[in-house]
Amino acid sequence: MNDTKTKILDAAEELVQQVGPNAMSYQQISAAVGVRKASIHHHFPKKENLVEVLLSRCHVVYGDRYKAIVDGTGTAPDKLRKLADVFAEGLRNEQLCLVGTISADLNTLQQSSRMILKTTIQETVGIFAVVFNQGLQEGSLAVAKCTEENAYAFFSFLLGAQISARACGGVQSFRSATEVIISSWENSRC
Amino acid sequence: MNDTKTKILDAAEELVQQVGPNAMSYQQISAAVGVRKASIHHHFPKKENLVEVLLSRCHVVYGDRYKAIVDGTGTAPDKLRKLADVFAEGLRNEQLCLVGTISADLNTLQQSSRMILKTTIQETVGIFAVVFNQGLQEGSLAVAKCTEENAYAFFSFLLGAQISARACGGVQSFRSATEVIISSWENSRC
DNA sequence: GACAGCCATCCTACTGGTAGGTAGGTTGGC
DNA sequence: GCCAACCTACCTACCAGTAGGATGGCTGTC
Numbered sequence: 201m202n203d204t205k206t207k208i209l210d211a212a213e214e215l216v217q218q219v220g221p222n223a224m225s226y227q228q229i230s231a232a233v234g235v236r237k238a239s240i241h242h243h244f245p246k247k248e249n250l251v252e253v254l255l256s257r258c259h260v261v262y263g264d265r266y267k268a269i270v271d272g273t274g275t276a277p278d279k280l281r282k283l284a285d286v287f288a289e290g291l292r293n294e295q296l297c298l299v300g301t302i303s304a305d306l307n308t309l310q311q312s313s314r315m316i317l318k319t320t321i322q323e324t325v326g327i328f329a330v331v332f333n334q335g336l337q338e339g340s341l342a343v344a345k346c347t348e349e350n351a352y353a354f355f356s357f358l359l360g361a362q363i364s365a366r367a368c369g370g371v372q373s374f375r376s377a378t379e380v381i382i383s384s385w386e387n388s389r390c
Numbered sequence: 391m392n393d394t395k396t397k398i399l400d401a402a403e404e405l406v407q408q409v410g411p412n413a414m415s416y417q418q419i420s421a422a423v424g425v426r427k428a429s430i431h432h433h434f435p436k437k438e439n440l441v442e443v444l445l446s447r448c449h450v451v452y453g454d455r456y457k458a459i460v461d462g463t464g465t466a467p468d469k470l471r472k473l474a475d476v477f478a479e480g481l482r483n484e485q486l487c488l489v490g491t492i493s494a495d496l497n498t499l500q501q502s503s504r505m506i507l508k509t510t511i512q513e514t515v516g517i518f519a520v521v522f523n524q525g526l527q528e529g530s531l532a533v534a535k536c537t538e539e540n541a542y543a544f545f546s547f548l549l550g551a552q553i554s555a556r557a558c559g560g561v562q563s564f565r566s567a568t569e570v571i572i573s574s575w576e577n578s579r580c
Numbered sequence: 581g582a583c584a585g586c587c588a589t590c591c592t593a594c595t596g597g598t599a600g601g602t603a604g605g606t607t608g609g610c
Numbered sequence: 611g612c613c614a615a616c617c618t619a620c621c622t623a624c625c626a627g628t629a630g631g632a633t634g635g636c637t638g639t640c
Contacts, residue, residue, distance in 0.1 A: 204589080219497045222413050225625065239590050241627065294497060300550075303557040304494035307409045307484060314557070321558040344570065352559065353551070353567035360490075360550020361543070367493040367504070368511040369542065377543035380534065384574040394615080415599065429616050431601065 205243045207233045209257060212250055217295035221251050222305050248310045251302065255313065258298040259320040262286070266327045276335030277386050280354065283328065284378040287358045291371050299324070300359040325351045335385070342387045350385075357381055395433045397423045399447060402440055407485035411441050412495050438500045441492065445503065448488040449510040452476070456517045466525030467576050470544065473518065474568040477548045481561050489514070490549040515541045525575070532577045540575075547571055 211232035215224040226247070230237045244250035269282045287297060299320055306314065328351035335341025343350045358378075365374035401422035405414040416437070420427045434440035459472045477487060489510055496504065518541035525531025533540045548568075555564035 220410070220412065220495055222410065223495065223498050226627090227624075235589095236591060237626090238592080238628085242589065245627080247626065296494070300553065301494060303553045304486070304491060305410055305413065306553075306557050308413050318558045321554060343574070346566075349566045349570050352554070352563060353547070353570040356551040356554040356567050357543070357547040357571070358550065359554055360548065360552075361546040362550075363490065363493045363496075363553075364511060364542070364546040364549055367496050368508045373542060376536075376539045377546050380539050380543040381547070381571070384533070416601090417598075425615095426617060427600090428602080428618080432615065435601085437600065 204233070204235060204239070208235075208240055208243055208250075209254060213254055213258070213298065214295070216251075216254065216298060216301055217290065220301045220305050221247075222308055248313055251309070252313050252316055254298065255302065255316045255320060259316070259323070262298075263323060263327065266324065270327055270330045276331050276338065276340045277382055279331045279334070280382045280385075281378070283331070283354075284358060284375075284382070287362050288371055288374055288378075291362055291365055291374055294366055296362050296366065297359060300362060303359070304363075321355070325355050327351075328355055340387055341385045343385055354381070394423070394425060394429070398425075398430055398433055398440075399444060403444055403448070403488065404485070406441075406444065406488060406491055407480065410491045410495050411437075412498055438503055441499070442503050442506055444488065445492065445506045445510060449506070449513070452488075453513060453517065456514065460517055460520045466521050466528065466530045467572055469521045469524070470572045470575075471568070473521070473544075474548060474565075474572070477552050478561055478564055478568075481552055481555055481564055484556055486552050486556065487549060490552055493549070494553075511545070515545050517541075518545055530577055531575045533575055544571070 208229055211229045212224065215228055215232070226237045226240050229240055233240075240250075244253065265286060266283060269279055269286075272279070272282075274282070290297060299317065302309070302313075302317055303321075306317070309317070325348060329347045332341060332343055332347035332350045332354075335343060336345070336347065361374050361377045365371065365377070398419055401419045402414060405418055405422070416427045416430050419430055423430075430440075434443065455476060456473060459469055459476075462469070462472075464472070480487060489507065492499070492503075492507055493511075496507070499507070515538060519537045522531060522533055522537035522540045522544075525533060526535070526537065551564050551567050555561065555567070
């Protein structure tokens with residue numbers, strides 16, 4: 201992968217996380233990277249291309265991060281907290297998860313981008329579900345048997361908590377809300 | 391309140407719920423309402439004015455709806471389900487809660503708009519918290535004593551679930567995720 | 581090794597379209 | 611007579627995207 205191409209993607213990713221895909225412009229990327237706007241069009245002819253590549257990259261990078269947590273050591277509740285930490289991290293720079301910002305602008309997206317987004321969410325939920333399976337097996341989580349639904353609910357919560365925390369309450373509120381959700385699943389309290 | 395002014399607000403609200411405040415334009419409102427763009431500027435000189443009035447109206451209207459549910463009859467879990475129904479309703483037309491879409495575009499907002507948004511979230515969470523208090527008193531909810539944190543977590547979840555459901559899964563996924571969260575708080579399962 | 585051709589990269593300069601916003605005029609009810 | 615409501619016509623700024631030229635490294639050929 202070309203160096204400039206990567207720089208463009210990095211700058212675009214940061215912008216999208218800050219202001220969303222619609223408010224992000226090639227002009228801003230141009231200023232951030234230090235190449236002309238036309239050069240960005242050379243690498244990503246249409247903005248939709250850029251957003252799609254961004255989504256795909258995010259799909260791989262964060263998929264691996266989540267998998268590393270899921271396949272690592274620790275109890276299921278520990279792993280849920282580690283997954284939440286990934287979202288708390290971005291929040292420190294007032295940035296949202298790529299999937300979150302792009303989903304918020306869903307109705308302005310191309311059909312192809314929506315499909316990639318959908319797949320990304322489905323696979324992320326699939327990875328998260330492994331933790332709930334572990335929680336059921338080791339008895340650390342008191343959740344319903346359909347672990348996919350729990351994983352989907354947890355992922356949805358993380359998206360929303362990031363958005364509301366940025367608008368009101370910050371990282372502290374995000375953490376306490378996360379603790380509320382995870383502890384309600386923990387078996388110890390029963 | 392003037393008739394045209396209300397029509398403008400209604401059209402703007404629908405557009406914001408569909409595509410967010412940034413992608414919503416005076417041109418689109420003009421087409422929807424049937425008045426010229428300049429006339430919209432007559433009622434709302436700057437776009438930020440419009441967004442702020444929209445937020446304030448949403449604050450009042452939905453505040454009343456939430457209060458009606460909270461002050462009504464039923465157990466705490468019932469009321470949480472009714473609150474979730476309000477969010478499920480908008481989702482049927484691929485529309486998000488105003489607070490959700492506007493929060494997603496937070497970094498492109500004026501400081502004054504952010505303050506209104508923050509207040510709206512805080513007061514909404516305050517209303518939601520009453521349900522958790524009820525749940526503690528009647529013993530129907532097994533939650534930590536800080537009901538504000540639970541209410542904040544629940545509100546955050548609803549925002550996120552609406553966004554992810556629109557992108558992936560639809561109303562059905564929204565409902566099952568909501569059930570996962572509420573039932574994890576219900577005391578009956580312990 | 582020298583040279584010719586090629587293509588990716590990046591540039592300047594531009595287009596058409598749309599955004600938010602303004603100036604100033606007309607109308608009609610109080 | 612006045613003012614709110616609404617209009618036409620316009621402005622500047624910015625957007626995504628394009629045309630076409632310069633550069634420079636890589637490759638095949640002699």
